[in-house]
Amino acid sequence: MANETEALLLDARGLHKRFNALVVLSGVDFSVHANETVGVVGPNGAGKTTLLSVLVGAHAPTAGEVRFRGADVTALPTAERCRQGLARTHQIPRPFSGMTVFENVLTAAFHGGGQGGDAAYAQAAQALATTGMTSLANRRAETLGLIDRKRLELARALATGPSLLLLDEIGGGLTDAEASELVDVILDLKRGGLAIVWIEHIVHVLLRVAERLVCMDAGRIIADGAPASVMSDPAVIEAYLGGGPG
Amino acid sequence: MILLNQIIQGVLLGGYYALIACGLSFMFGVMRIINLAHGSLAVLSAYALYVLADSYGVSPFLGLVVVVPAMALIGAGLQRTVLERSARGGLLVPVLSTFGLSIVIDNLLFEKFGADTRSLAPYIGDLSYDSWAITDDIAIGKLAALTMATAIVLLGGIQLFLNRTPLGRMIRATAEDPDTVGLVGVSAERVNAIAAGLAIATVAISGAFLAMRATFNPYAGALQLIFAFEATVIGGAGSLWGTLFGGIVLGVAQSLGASVSPQGFFIAGHLAFLAALFFRLFFGDLGLNLRRVLVRRPQ
Structure with a gap:
């Protein structure tokens, strides 16, 4: 029990x-x-x-x-x-536009993941690597196509740990x-x-x-x-x- | 030489406009709230500094140590009580509620202080009129130079803060999508309260310079709001460096206009604003952004 x-x-x-x-x-x-x-x-x-x-x-x-x-x-x-x-992704991806892919994920790692400084960067980088987004890290989020928006949605959720x-x-x-x-x-x-x-x-x-x-x-x-x-x-x-x- | 002097004085005046536009630009560009009480809040902090100086002998610069945090608290409180609720009703409701707020502030100040014009100039010694003579024709006022330096530090500092710090990114993310930030562990209410506090803290600083460089009365806020708004729009909403540029364009236009005729001061400034507005609407991204903001919350 x-x-x-x-x-x-x-x-x-x-x-x-x-x-x-x-x-x-x-x-x-x-x-x-x-x-x-x-x-x-x-x-x-x-x-x-x-x-x-x-x-x-x-x-x-x-x-x-x-x-x-x-x-x-x-x-x-x-x-x-x-x-x-507890993390969730949206059906229609809602990235923070005006920010880069990395900034999107980093924000999640800092606040959702409760990480500070280097640990947050590492966690964000890890989430990008897991979802295969590393090469797109510096793209502005609003320029991504659907599949990459979905990946970003997933990476952002993962970065919150x-x-x-x-x-x-x-x-x-x-x-x-x-x-x-x-x-x-x-x-x-x-x-x-x-x-x-x-x-x-x-x-x-x-x-x-x-x-x-x-x-x-x-x-x-x-x-x-x-x-x-x-x-x-x-x-x-x-x-x-x-x-x-x- | 006279023309050069007009341009230099215009640039320095532009520094002042950029400074008063800082809080408005931040709220408009980042938080997407049009705060029509902006000028009135600047005048409110001017009165606060005046009372500290007149009744307690506190120098305006020292007074800022008290007034800036107080105004930041007022800003955070306003966000919680007025701005957040009205922003939920769409883009236009905050315009109405802050307009109402400005009437309340103006008239409370009138009730308390009457119609007399005041200035902080007597409390800052020779800084109010002292200048460096560059040539026979050109002199740069020390207060104007300090204003310009403050504008650059403040606008640049906030721009860097937004771009480079976790809190700044959090503010941008919250402005972009207040519903989704919860999913990355950010409390939208708290972030917006901090952002509004920051914006109104800069308004307190601009109020100090307003009061040191000129006179003010309870109804002086409206004109400051117009200049701040013009500088913001000329520079492009959302870019704080752009606001510095916008302020300088406005200042130079006014300064050159004034050299043509006394009325030219206002006319040239407004013309520069209108030209920039039309240009941005038809060729720039303003029209696009405006449409995006207006249809942002369909429910």
């Missing part, structure tokens, strides 16, 4: 999120263990991105609580959760070859012991990495378990393909 609690990195219970009349999350229980790689799938509007937003604190849940490393973080602002090791990384459709809009390159990077991170939650529509890409799959539909988790069993779950098939005729 004690062991299980220790390994539990993130634990969200009874998350509800309403935007006025629109119910986006209705009772989501979601947990991630250390070293675990969880894929999240589900049709558009299922509430996947909102779930990540609530987990990092960009949105406050209407009800429910989020615990990270055993402590209740529901009321903590995003910046504080980040400093505790996370213990749990939340990826929001980082493969979306990429060609198969580009997505495959990103998967290699993410597999490296996974082997390094980083816990990862990855929302993705391209299921075959996700299946290369995820050892557990969660399927959401209409603000609820409808299946959670081994990828193969989740993908063959009748409820999942119905959510994706709609009910049969009649």
